[in-house]
Amino acid sequence: MKNLKRRLEEIGGNWADELIFVLWSDRTTLKVATGQTPFRLVYGAEAVIPSEVQVPTHRYANATEERNQVEMASSLDTIDEPRTSTQIRMATYKQTAAKSYNKNLRLRTLQVGDLVLRKVFLNTKNQSAGKFAYNWEGPYRIEGIVGNGAYKLETMDGEAVPRSWNIIHLKKYYVRGSRCRTQKFHL
Incomplete structure (x- = not known):
């Protein structure tokens, strides 16, 4: 997509003439995740590029017509092996990308009874307050754990808050002077 966008921006108004060449180069370029070209994964052989x-x-x-037919039939018969190796390579690539993404991830967990603040969304924000409006509202108490990172909340009066809330929209609330643990979260 980057190639397509870059090349078409360079061309300007004649993008329709250049589109064929950009798509052809995309189909014949090795992809990092698969280690193969999309053309080879479909047809089992490398494409003949226009410069050839x-x-x-x-x-x-x-190359002759008959020889090409025999080689294409042979390639299609053995195409399962490159596709299988590509699936393995893609799984490894995804694991590496996930590991790289998650290396700085800090898990936060809350327990029933903890006090939290809930993020204020645009549809619930007081529009008359302008840029000085509160970004967090509450405090609320954790009523129950719904799933991995999802919590049911209740107001301080014990009234249930509709729907469950994901932890990314919650922040632990500490009361000064109480025996609560003091901990800083950078959000």
Whole structure:
């Protein structure tokens, strides 16, 4: 997509003429995640690029119609092996990307009875307050744990708050002078 966008921005109004070449180059370029070209994953063989036709290479110069048919049939019969290795490589690539993304992730957990503040959203924000409006509202008490990172809340009067709330929209609330643990969270 980056290639497509960059090339089409360079061309300007003649993007329709250039689109074919950009798509062809995308289909014949090795992808990092798969280690294969999309063309090879579909057809089981490497594509003949237009420059090979203009300046014939050994592969193109020695190609015949019959030989091409035999090689294509052979490639399609053995295409499962590259596809399987590509699936394994993609799984490894996804694990590496997830590990890199999650290395700085800090898990936060809340327990029933903890006091929290809830993030104020645009649809519930007091519009007349302008930029000085509160970003957090509450405090609320954790009534129950719904799932991994989702909590049911109740007001300080014991009234249930509708729907469950994800932890990314909650922040622990500490009361000064009480025996609560003091801990700082940077959100």
